[in-house]
Amino acid sequence: MHSSNSSKPTPTPLPTPDLALCARGVDVYYGTIKVLEDVSLDVYPGKVTAIIGPSGCGKSTFIKALNRIGELESNMRIKGEIQFFGQNIYSQRVNLNRLRRQIGMVFQKPNPFPMSIYDNVAYGVRVFSRPSRSVLDELVESALTDAALWNEVKDSLTKSALSLSGGQQQRLCIARSLAIKPRVLLMDEPCSALDPIATLKIEELIRSLQQELTIVIVTHNMQQAARISDRTAFFSTDESQVGRLIETDATAKIFGAASHSRTRDYIEGRFG
Amino acid sequence: MIHQMSSNAHSESIVGGDRAWLDRSFAWVLRLIALAAIALLFWMGNVILQSALPAIAKFGATFLTSQDWDVNQLQFGALPYLYGTAVTSAIALLFAVPIGISVAIVTSEPFLPTWVRSPLGFLIELIASIPSVIVGLWGIFVLIPFLKPIQLWLHDQFGWIPLFSTETFGPSMLVAGIILAIMILPTIAALSRDIMTSVPSDLRTASMALGATRWEMIFTILLPASASGIVGAVILGLGRALGETMAVTMVIGNSDLISVSLLDSGNTIPALLANQFPEALDELHVGALMYLALILFALTLIVNILAMIIVKIFGFKY
Amino acid sequence: MTTFFDKQLTKPLPFSRNLFSYGMGTIALLLTGFALLALFSVLFEIFRQGLPGLTWDVFTSLPAPTGEAGVPTGFGNAIQGTVLMVAIATLLSVPLGILTAIYLSEIGKTGAIANTVRFVMSILSAVPSIVVGVFAYAVVVLATLFNYKGFSALAGAFALAVIMLPIVVLSTEEALKLVPRQQRLASAALGANSVQTTFKIVVASALPSITTGVLLAIARVSGETAPLLFTALFSQSWIETLLNPTPSLSVMIYNYSGSPFAAQVQLAWTASLVLLGMVFVTNLLSRFVTRKR
Numbered sequence: 001m002h003s004s005n006s007s008k009p010t011p012t013p014l015p016t017p018d019l020a021l022c023a024r025g026v027d028v029y030y031g032t033i034k035v036l037e038d039v040s041l042d043v044y045p046g047k048v049t050a051i052i053g054p055s056g057c058g059k060s061t062f063i064k065a066l067n068r069i070g071e072l073e074s075n076m077r078i079k080g081e082i083q084f085f086g087q088n089i090y091s092q093r094v095n096l097n098r099l100r101r102q103i104g105m106v107f108q109k110p111n112p113f114p115m116s117i118y119d120n121v122a123y124g125v126r127v128f129s130r131p132s133r134s135v136l137d138e139l140v141e142s143a144l145t146d147a148a149l150w151n152e153v154k155d156s157l158t159k160s161a162l163s164l165s166g167g168q169q170q171r172l173c174i175a176r177s178l179a180i181k182p183r184v185l186l187m188d189e190p191c192s193a194l195d196p197i198a199t200l201k202i203e204e205l206i207r208s209l210q211q212e213l214t215i216v217i218v219t220h221n222m223q224q225a226a227r228i229s230d231r232t233a234f235f236s237t238d239e240s241q242v243g244r245l246i247e248t249d250a251t252a253k254i255f256g257a258a259s260h261s262r263t264r265d266y267i268e269g270r271f272g
Numbered sequence: 273m274i275h276q277m278s279s280n281a282h283s284e285s286i287v288g289g290d291r292a293w294l295d296r297s298f299a300w301v302l303r304l305i306a307l308a309a310i311a312l313l314f315w316m317g318n319v320i321l322q323s324a325l326p327a328i329a330k331f332g333a334t335f336l337t338s339q340d341w342d343v344n345q346l347q348f349g350a351l352p353y354l355y356g357t358a359v360t361s362a363i364a365l366l367f368a369v370p371i372g373i374s375v376a377i378v379t380s381e382p383f384l385p386t387w388v389r390s391p392l393g394f395l396i397e398l399i400a401s402i403p404s405v406i407v408g409l410w411g412i413f414v415l416i417p418f419l420k421p422i423q424l425w426l427h428d429q430f431g432w433i434p435l436f437s438t439e440t441f442g443p444s445m446l447v448a449g450i451i452l453a454i455m456i457l458p459t460i461a462a463l464s465r466d467i468m469t470s471v472p473s474d475l476r477t478a479s480m481a482l483g484a485t486r487w488e489m490i491f492t493i494l495l496p497a498s499a500s501g502i503v504g505a506v507i508l509g510l511g512r513a514l515g516e517t518m519a520v521t522m523v524i525g526n527s528d529l530i531s532v533s534l535l536d537s538g539n540t541i542p543a544l545l546a547n548q549f550p551e552a553l554d555e556l557h558v559g560a561l562m563y564l565a566l567i568l569f570a571l572t573l574i575v576n577i578l579a580m581i582i583v584k585i586f587g588f589k590y
Numbered sequence: 591m592t593t594f595f596d597k598q599l600t601k602p603l604p605f606s607r608n609l610f611s612y613g614m615g616t617i618a619l620l621l622t623g624f625a626l627l628a629l630f631s632v633l634f635e636i637f638r639q640g641l642p643g644l645t646w647d648v649f650t651s652l653p654a655p656t657g658e659a660g661v662p663t664g665f666g667n668a669i670q671g672t673v674l675m676v677a678i679a680t681l682l683s684v685p686l687g688i689l690t691a692i693y694l695s696e697i698g699k700t701g702a703i704a705n706t707v708r709f710v711m712s713i714l715s716a717v718p719s720i721v722v723g724v725f726a727y728a729v730v731v732l733a734t735l736f737n738y739k740g741f742s743a744l745a746g747a748f749a750l751a752v753i754m755l756p757i758v759v760l761s762t763e764e765a766l767k768l769v770p771r772q773q774r775l776a777s778a779a780l781g782a783n784s785v786q787t788t789f790k791i792v793v794a795s796a797l798p799s800i801t802t803g804v805l806l807a808i809a810r811v812s813g814e815t816a817p818l819l820f821t822a823l824f825s826q827s828w829i830e831t832l833l834n835p836t837p838s839l840s841v842m843i844y845n846y847s848g849s850p851f852a853a854q855v856q857l858a859w860t861a862s863l864v865l866l867g868m869v870f871v872t873n874l875l876s877r878f879v880t881r882k883r
Contacts, residue, residue, distance in 0.1 A: 109474060111472065113493055173478070176482065177482070298785045303697065305686060306707045307703065313713060319728045320721070320724060377618050378622045392626075403813020404815065405844050487610055515718020542720045545723075576716040
């Protein structure tokens with residue numbers, strides 16, 4: 001398996017300006033340890049792409065490579081190419097701040113800043129510009145409305161974000177990302193710390209957002225992937241503990257008649 | 273043990289016996305020792321208060337406002353020392369706070385590779401383990417000669433500002449303040465770094481995922497989130513500055529006059545105690561020194577309790 | 591569309607944002623550099639000035655009378671005094687400190703007494719050492735002990751012990767708290783009483799960390815000067831009794847630092863090197879003790 005891969009010539013990346021994200025032959029390393037090998041995945045604009053797979057298969061690592069946030073937290077390196085609307089995000093010339101503004105991220109645990117609800121949503125906007133109060137008010141309101149949180153917090157915008165419930169905090173984090181109008185929103189198991197009702201609200205939210213937004217969501221919950229995504233990618237590890245993309249297809253196909261036996265085994269609960 | 277086990281085999285009762293008695297008396301002995309440890313602080317306060325009483329009875333509150341300190345006339349006023357302590361501590365904070373926070377940021381955020389960063393933190397904390405009398409020796413023979421031209425230049429250029437209105441002899445309140453800054457720097461740096469590293473990395477990542485640069489993240493997230501802890505660290509540093517004796521004594525020049533100019537020599541409470549205690553014979557003189565020690569004791573008590581309260585009440589919410 | 595995003599991603603940040611980042615980075619590194627410079631300057635000077643005077647004589651001789659050249663000079667008595675007083679202070683403070691810490695972690699826990707002890711100890715650790723010296727002066731120097739009244743090694747050691755106590759208590763409690771609760775339960779389940787459990791299990795397994803705390807406390811007080819100035823005072827001769835003015839390295843450095851005689855200033859530098867060596871070695875030792883486990 002290894003030898004065949006390493007001898008295989010690196011696929012020439014196609015100019016793919018129409019794909020929101022396009023990974024070609026991506027290997028990810030932590031230091032010198034390879035955790036993901038040869039991932040090639042297309043993310044279509046305006047669709048929800050779910051990434052599923054057993055724990056330790058590198059799905060979170062992969063999503064963190066998509067906005068280059070992983071290299072902040074650890075010594076993560078990638079080989080291969082990832083394109084964002086046709087341009088290589090690992091190019092030397094890319095400005096990381098601008099990249100991350102285009103590709104937002106929601107994390108496993110809700111992580112609102114220890115400041116007011118309003119300031120949380122306004123944070124990203126203020127980083128890049130100094131809008132007038134009225135413009136900012138509008139942006140905050142529309143972001144909170146889009147995140148289906150406005151009605152719950154409109155009277156307590158100056159209260160600390162930490163006073164919200166877990167589910168509300170997570171929707172606040174989504175609103176915080178939406179406020180700077182990203183093209184793509186990456187969600188790394190956004191419901192893993194939430195109760196079922198809060199999870200349901202986030203799922204509804206994801207469905208409503210996909211009109212204008214491209215979403216990539218990592219989830220360990222297969223029902224969730226089936227409910228909310230248009231396309232599903234299945235990651236798994238081989239014996240050498242290196243994660244790889246087993247297959248990707250329309251969600252209905254993956255959950256109905258996956259072509260790969262490992263995918264079927266996983267979905268039917270035979271391992272993982 | 274074996275003996276006890278065999279007796280257990282025959283034993284009829286599981287209550288009482290010498291073991292329970294042993295446990296209870298052990299607890300009581302420890303409790304008494306713990307109470308003695310508490311009593312130590314009160315003992316200390318009381319002893320100093322009692323020894324200060326002659327001076328308190330004679331001078332009362334005017335002690336705090338009088339400038340006369342005349343051992344021969346037995347006239348004692350503490351103002352020059354209170355003033356000197358306040359001024360040198362303020363100078364110390366002025367220098368140590370920005371440097372301490374910088375060190376904390378540089379050693380907690382990944383600006384430098386880890387192999388530079390971890391020894392860096394260790395080195396700065398090494399300063400804390402250098403005995404202050406050695407820092408004082410360095411102050412006399414290195415820092416004073418080094419700062420003298422700078423002090424003269426300050427006077428030449430900014431002599432019209434009262435703070436720099438006198439020509440320096442070398443030792444001065446400014447030099448003492450800078451020495452103090454060096455001595456309290458490790459306290460501020462180490463505590464601030466501990467606070468900063470306890471801010472969840474989630475928040476850093478979230479901020480930078482929204483497009484903030486690292487310095488924008490530091491100013492909008494990290495520093496606000498650790499503000500109360502940093503204030504606590506600074507106040508603890510202040511507590512150390514107030515009580516620091518040797519290094520200050522050696523470089524401040526020990527003058528008993530109040531001068532607005534920072535380039536003039538001055539004196540602090542601890543420095544005066546160090547200078548006069550070995551030779552104090554008269555009861556009133558000792559009393560006046562004890563009075564000063566009592567004030568210093570109370571000041572550091574207040575400052576430290578304040579630091580604890582700030583950290584506790586406005587403490588970090590995560 | 592491609593070109594639009596191309597510009598978006600590779601366009602540099604506005605000048606003001608870049609300036610802020612680079613400016614702050616430079617300032618922070620510069621200020622850190624100042625701190626390092628001070629440290630290196632202190633260490634460098636101590637070596638530069640102290641090393642030439644470091645001969646075997648300094649450990650075995652008394653300070654030579656000023657103005658006499660060619661006589662072996664040193665500060666053996668000051669080393670003797672420092673070691674003696676730190677040793678007595680350790681003997682006084684360590685047993686009390688460890689027992690207090692055992693009370694805190696094993697019996698008092700979060701009770702009112704225990705919390706008061708913790709509070710008092712952290713206050714005590716912040717009391718300026720000169721104030722502790724004043725206290726020891728009033729309690730020991732002014733009192734008549736064994737028919738002796740005045741400055742003595744005992745008074746100095748008492749002051750150092752008061753400074754050591756809170757450090758020992760707080761660090762020992764931390765060490766004891768790290769011993770897993772299961773070990774205590776397992777010992778109790780085997781029928782051990784609380785004294786056995788405490789000493790054979792808890793203290794035994796926390797011993798390396800406790801030693802670290804004690805060594806750090808020793809390193810800290812070895813260099814203390816202020817509390818010795820008017821408790822132990824100083825002397826130019828060897829120590830014969832605990833009840834006499836007693837020299838120490840730190841007070842010697844202070845006394846000689848202002849001396850008009852170059853030979854005494856030289857002794858002060860060399861004594862600084864020796865004292866710093868003792869402090870650093872104790873510090874390193876404390877790290878070594880815990881690393882072995």
